[in-house]
Amino acid sequence: MAKRTHSALSAASSPFRGRDIGIDLGTANTLVYERGRGVVLDEPSVVAIDTNTGKVLAVGAQARQAVGRTPGSIMATRPLKGGVITDFEATEGMLRYFIRAVRDGKGRGRSPRVVVCVPSGVTGVERRAVVQTADRAGARSVRLIEEPIAAAIGAGLPVHEARGSMVVDIGGGSTEIAVISLGGMVVARSVRVAGDALDSAIASWIEREYTIAVGERTAEEIKMSLGSGEFVPVRGRDKHTGMPKVVQLSPEEIGEAVERPVRSIVAAVQAAFEECPPELYGDIMERGMVLTGGGALLHGLDERLMKETGMPVTVADEPLGCVALGTGRCLEEYDKLESIFAA
Ligand SMILES: Nc1ncnc2c1ncn2[C@@H]1O[C@H](COP(=O)(O)OP(=O)(O)O)[C@@H](O)[C@H]1O
Ligand SMILES: [Mg+2]
16 A cells, blocks of 8 residues: 555655657657667568458568568568558557557566657647557657757757757658757758668669669668679679670669759758757857768768758768657656647
């Protein structure tokens, strides 16, 4: 009895407890941060579904293996595209699976409170859908936090100060650009051009120039190899002859292939500056912008942004983990950061 009183008290004074989790629901990767432990799960946002029964067969890395390789009765999908949820059922299945995976082996404790990070471009309807999804996936309560704010906190920017901090988060489906001051976004832009757009630009470029069809995973590998500075062999079926063909792509060719989406990202960053109040613009001239998200690792993107905006640009230490770490910080300091939650 005494024990129960105690736990009720501590629950009241500290709304978030042990098993509470923060979820970076990304279009490419979902990361789960567990309060007091750190990032405990990092998996691709992919679900494999049996199309006959609608059952979720696999989630995460296991499901990703199946992308582009599934027989007719299995569909491997990415339930988020362009920074929004495009398949609600699959998203729910994925979230439920991840929440269970995190809770596994810890007895039956109370279901966790959950903070989910959403892209700033999502609409009210989509936000409610995220909350509902996490709710039905087994969360006790759900709060939302804007992705650029989480990314900025995770990158160590002083978002609470009366000073402009700028973050450019380049994920799989969207690029989120924000200027943050006093814990809020003064400028926020979201464009649906990011890692995926780079991949498909590479695939169509190869198809056009060399008449070879390549899948999205191959295109992504080519993109990631850009940093090596070496030629990349590309294998596939020649669409004209029907025969196998191998070509060697130079880094210059890959650069040419991604030029259009890169230009769109640069243009979006430039447009954000046009909306930026003068004082904050001055702050950013001094301190620069920080790139987060996996797309921040695209070789040469930081220099390109520096050249075209005239601003200092740095890549965050762990660009792929920033949003999850920032969401985690909000869990750890829930009371202090209350004002940051979007809903
Ligand atoms: N070294 C790299 N070079 C270029 N792009 C990369 C690199 N590493 C990861 N990416 C890209 O980052 C994207 C995933 O980033 P992430 O921040 O996890 O996205 P999201 O938040 O949308 O899930 C993918 O498009 C992936 O191809
Ligand atoms: Mg992200």
